[in-house]
Amino acid sequence: MTAESTKVREQPPAPARPLRPTARRAGAGRAAGFAMALPPIVLIALFIGFPIVLAFAFSLGFTGGLNRTISVIGQNVHEADGGAPTLGAYTDMFTSPRFLGDLAVTVVVTLVSTTVVVLLAAGIGLYLKFRGGMIGKVLSALAVVPLFIPVVIASWAILGFYSADGFLRSAAAQLGLDFPVWSFTMVTVVIGSVWTSLPFATLLVTSGLQAVPQAMIDAARDAGASFWRVVTAVVVPMAGVPIIIATTFTAIGILGSFTVPYFTGPNSPNMLGVDMSNYFSAFNQPQQAVVMAFVVFAIASGIAAVYVWANFRSAKESGAV
Template sequence: MQKSRLIPLLIALLPVIVVAIFVGIPALMALAYSLGFIGGPNAAIALLDQHLVTPEQGLTLKVYQDLLRDRSFLQNFWATIWVTIASVALILVVSWGLALYIRFSHGWFPHIISSIYLVPLFIPVVIASYAIVTFWNANGYVSALVARLGMHFPGFGYTLFGVVIGQLWVNLPFAILMIVSGLQAVPDALIEAARDVGAPMSRILLRVILPLNILPTVITGTFTGIGVLGSFTVPYIIGPTAPSLLGVAMASYFQAYNAPQQAIAMAVIVFILAAALGIVYVRANVVSDRKAGTLQ
């Protein structure tokens, strides 16, 4: 009996052990390295670090203090925050608009739209990023088209707004899938009952549809925000040289500046921001379960 219980437990623990060995322990050692611990597994990388910060005794927060006083890092940090907020807001607006159109429209055109929005899933991010730069750049297609009208278009390539457009392209399919699935779960009887009592579509949207789709919206926003915070390809290809997003800045510090300690500290800061979004996601799930009566 004990052996029959032990085998399923070992099978269940196997992925946990793999994650702990290949992710958990390296992450903890990296965190310790950012705090000044240069012994053990961190000894090799400490020999190559040209900007190493070591404490006189114990651990130190000097790496983080220096980053928070660094003007370049602060510009990158606030650029990352701005791009994340703008990307999440734009993605939610566009995904809600398209999801409502797909949900409540009839005919052949909504079916075409419901297929087209999945196209970005099958296009590599690198190719899509180069395509966006070519299309929106100062010398791109839109600029040439506007020039025909005698006007000048500076373009969105190599700008933070260009990064937002790129994030919209990359994250829109997932966002629409989540919102559409939430809208499909709203019973038609509720909508028809609201229409029977004379409620306009705006009131139905605010009082019936939106309250029933708070959780899919929160999931979309939090997952999109976490993805944008740590993104590299889109801001690297489309974004400006300065300020750059933290994903690009981390790679630069690690490879070009040979400062892995500072790069790891940036990664920890990004993790804290992503964890805050994760708390919002978990909180939304707990509230939803309580309202559904599945959690006491």
């Protein structure tokens, strides 16, 4: 026997490959995972998805089945002609000056309030990032205070503060000035919307700005960039995803708000959250109220698409996708 053959025989055996799970075990694992995720899916489908489908069918004139009772009680209900849906309720609303005015007011209040909230939150976050100190801590603490005050109490306080005999008019009268009355106007609705939406936006925007590496800011300063150049070219782009998420959450919350415009706003025009409640209960026109709800839902879906895009971009930048 040669030396080469002895060397070959003395080589250790190759390590055994790990056993792969069989197709049956893999299928059982998938089935177990699906069974664990099924209960919340079923609950969402039963208590959210199914009522949405039912309400959408009712808005198109399908008044049978579970929609039968509300269609009998309600007024000005448009019924489908056989199996063909009808857009009668949508035509009623989009030709109604009241609805169009409320829709315009809702969009304007949402845009203005969201802009003010994001600017205030960004201002507080930038001050904390570049200055800090006691003033920055006080500002951040004051911005979070509305979290601990119920919206109803805050709405009544805002209403009284800007009323005809409120603090501002009383203080202005001592100086011989005539301060305007803002109670039951859209001004108080904007103020109340900013008050209730500022805490969450401040927390989210501030955390996003604080996550910007200080080394990037120092490098921009060393290159000769001014303060505003650093903010617009370095800080805000790097914290863009949290700012977008805070903007979308704020806009959706203000768009569907009810308590603040109900307590502080005028009777007409007012935001759609209040108007659809009036149509459903006071005017007894549930089909028209459902149409308003789906209009708000459509606008909120457009805003939510921006939120999904921001999350996808954030996941892509982190390497998750």
